[in-house]
Amino acid sequence: MKEIPIFFTFDNNYAEPAAVAFYSLLNKTKEGVFYEMFVLHSDITEEKQQLLLDIVNKKGNGKLTFIDTKGFLDEFWENGSFNFSESNSTFTADTIIRCFGAKFFPQYEKIIYSDVDIIVMDDISELYDIDLTDKYLAGVKNPFMRWSEHELSHLKPEHYEMLKDKYLAGGIWVMNLKKIREDNLEERMIDVIKDDTIIKRWNDQDIVNISCQGKVGYLPLNYISYPYMIDLLGKPDFISHYSREELYDSIINPKIIHFAASKPWNSNVNYSSLWWTIFNYLGLSKTSIFKEVELPYKKKFKKYKKLFKIALIILSILLLILILMEIL
Numbered sequence: 302m303k304e305i306p307i308f309f310t311f312d313n314n315y316a317e318p319a320a321v322a323f324y325s326l327l328n329k330t331k332e333g334v335f336y337e338m339f340v341l342h343s344d345i346t347e348e349k350q351q352l353l354l355d356i357v358n359k360k361g362n363g364k365l366t367f368i369d370t371k372g373f374l375d376e377f378w379e380n381g382s383f384n385f386s387e388s389n390s391t392f393t394a395d396t397i398i399r400c401f402g403a404k405f406f407p408q409y410e411k412i413i414y415s416d417v418d419i420i421v422m423d424d425i426s427e428l429y430d431i432d433l434t435d436k437y438l439a440g441v442k443n444p445f446m447r448w449s450e451h452e453l454s455h456l457k458p459e460h461y462e463m464l465k466d467k468y469l470a471g472g473i474w475v476m477n478l479k480k481i482r483e484d485n486l487e488e489r490m491i492d493v494i495k496d497d498t499i500i501k502r503w504n505d506q507d508i509v510n511i512s513c514q515g516k517v518g519y520l521p522l523n524y525i526s527y528p529y530m531i532d533l534l535g536k537p538d539f540i541s542h543y544s545r546e547e548l549y550d551s552i553i554n555p556k557i558i559h560f561a562a563s564k565p566w567n568s569n570v571n572y573s574s575l576w577w578t579i580f581n582y583l584g585l586s587k588t589s590i591f592k593e594v595e596l597p598y599k600k601k602f603k604k605y606k607k608l609f610k611i612a613l614i615i616l617s618i619l620l621l622i623l624i625l626m627e628i629l
């Protein structure tokens with residue numbers, strides 16, 4: 302039996318997306334692989350923990366442990382220069398705790414980290430075999446650096462120069478905990494968090510990329526299959542560090558669908574229906590993070606509603622003029 306440690310960090314609001322992620326991970330895991338799963342958190346209720354434990358235990362090829370991180374990083378979180386204004390995602394202290402796997406998992410030399418806004422589409426156990434010699438961690442290279450100049454425009458010039466062809470996306474990392482400990486990388490990360498002159502627009506990603514100084518490895522793009530990549534590929538001027546083959550392969554043979562921008566619980570993003578199928582299969586309930594998603598025909602109706610209102614106002618004014626004319 303191959304035992305693979307993997308950890309996740311999220312808050313109570315993300316228990317339902319995590320349930321979908323955990324189920325899909327274990328459902329696609331090949332025989333002979335067993336996941337030691339950990340959740341670093343500070344507020345997940347007993348009830349939600351039980352919900353997730355039940356799903357993992359029922360699958361039988363994973364063991365789930367919750368670790369309360371209460372307090373860790375709180376002071377730095379409040380002091381660090383985090384810039385949310387240009388990001389449409391919500392980040393919490395739980396987001397940056399994912400950089401600190403070496404502290405929380407002293408029993409391991411290597412561990413996988415994964416987001417939970419995902420659907421696992423294939424067995425991903427080979428991730429754990431990647432060679433990390435002299436590398437702090439491996440991840441997927443950000444495919445949008447060349448397309449969107451703005452992507453890294455918040456970085457200091459020296460960081461931009463260092464990272465412009467190397468910047469790792471978040472979502473999935475394989476971390477070399479041994480080397481992170483040997484080189485005290487976590488101290489360097491805390492220095493980056495504390496440094497107010499460094500804008501952490503992409504939070505955990507900026508912290509990790511700046512601290513690792515390019516000592517990173519790369520995973521194939523299909524470990525982060527972006528649901529909107531298919532739309533970008535339709536644009537004649539789309540450019541990327543990845544080849545056309547790699548870009549298409551990430552869509553044709555996805556290992557992990559990562560809802561990095563729009564989420565299936567509040568938009569009609571590609572792959573939403575698969576996500577909802579797993580959600581319904583698991584008998585989950587909608588929570589406060591779920592927004593009513595407008596179906597396309599409803600949007601159309603809304604447009605007509607507006608036109609109807611305008612027509613009504615014009616008619617009323619005409620009627621008023623007629624009445625006034627009558628009086629005069």
Ligand SMILES: [Mn+2]
Pocket residue numbers: 416417418472559560561
């Ligand atoms: Mn994500």
